[in-house]
């Protein structure tokens with residue numbers, strides 16, 4: 001087992017770290033406070049190859065692999081999770097089109113995503129009444145000559161109001177999960193309407209919006225993958241997506257640890273820096289150990305995906321542990337800051353608000369446990 005990074009992985013991580021420190025972090029507070037969607041930041045990220053890290057160079061990607069993607073996600077997330085969630089979805093959409101698209105779809109849509117022309121990619125699976133159970137969605141796509149007509153409402157769509165390329169799941173028959181298919185819809189297509197953007201607890205700079213499809217017509221060639229393969233595509237995409245969100249959680253957790261270390265050295269009580277109190281040192285030791293454990297789990301899942309080994313269980317374990325870690329660690333970071341942890345003068349209250357959704361999206365912790373247990377029972381059966 002080799003824990004050393006390759007030259008490419010180090011290059012991507014260092015590029016992301018520099019960009020995160022110089023460009024993303026300085027505007028993170030404003031992005032959150034004023035709910036500023038970071039469109040300009042995404043354009044710059046595209047120039048650095050960060051919107052298609054695991055995408056072939058032929059389509060404008062960095063072709064640097066999944067571990068590099070995970071490392072870059074950690075860096076951007078440590079600076080601003082509102083920014084990194086859109087980065088995660090955009091990378092996921094580009095990878096999905098590469099994996100399942102026709103040559104024409106790859107050539108048309110992937111360079112638009114990796115170059116930043118599309119601003120962001122979006123992934124429209126959830127519906128108002130169907131999140132954990134996406135097979136229960138009501139959105140339909142019906143054939144009309146050589147076109148598909150989409151009707152229905154998608155809920156919680158990250159970057160939905162800005163994305164140039166949107167992957168939409170819709171029912172093409174009543175055959176349960178086998179009746180779901182997947183379509184590439186361009187932002188601004190007639191019949192695609194935006195609902196009211198959600199007023200969220202955290203990730204306030206990320207845009208989360210319902211997408212309403214009213215007789216939205218797309219060409220025959222918009223079908224991604226085979227008819228009826230939508231559920232399979234969703235599961236494949238979510239496995240990879242979970243590596244992305246686990247990486248996000250690692251990044252936010254690391255930022256919380258670093259902010260806490262800095263604070264306990266500066267803040268004094270009872271005549272000494274609060275970092276001298278054993279109670280706080282033990283807290284920091286646990287935070288750091290848990291955060292590092294999450295990184296190991298996450299990079300293992302990323303490495304398995306990169307080596308084309310099965311990684312469903314590993315991705316769910318990483319996502320479960322990392323997201324619960326970031327919630328615990330950010331909560332402790334607020335505690336370590338005392339009253340100052342509760343106001344926006346310090347970033348830890350933002351980290352805690354941003355971390356909260358990580359146990360919910362890309363599959364809740366309960367769904368991750370179902371997946372892990374199912375895979376465990378299968379492997380020991």
Ligand SMILES: Cc1cc2nc3c(=O)[nH]c(=O)nc-3n(C[C@H](O)[C@H](O)[C@H](O)COP(=O)(O)OP(=O)(O)OC[C@H]3O[C@@H](n4cnc5c(N)ncnc54)[C@H](O)[C@@H]3O)c2cc1C
Nearest residue numbers: 123124125126130131132156157158360361362363364366
């Ligand atoms: C900020 C944000 C961004 C998002 N971005 C996107 C996006 O870009 N694209 C997209 O498609 N979706 C997105 N989502 C949706 C997200 O993936 C869902 O919210 C999530 O999957 C949970 O679905 P739900 O909200 O319908 O909750 P429900 O499925 O209704 O779950 C409610 C509760 O029931 C539990 N539960 C459900 N089923 C089971 C079970 N079988 N066993 C045990 N417990 C169970 C859940 O764990 C949860 O605690 C986003 C959500 C948020 C909040």
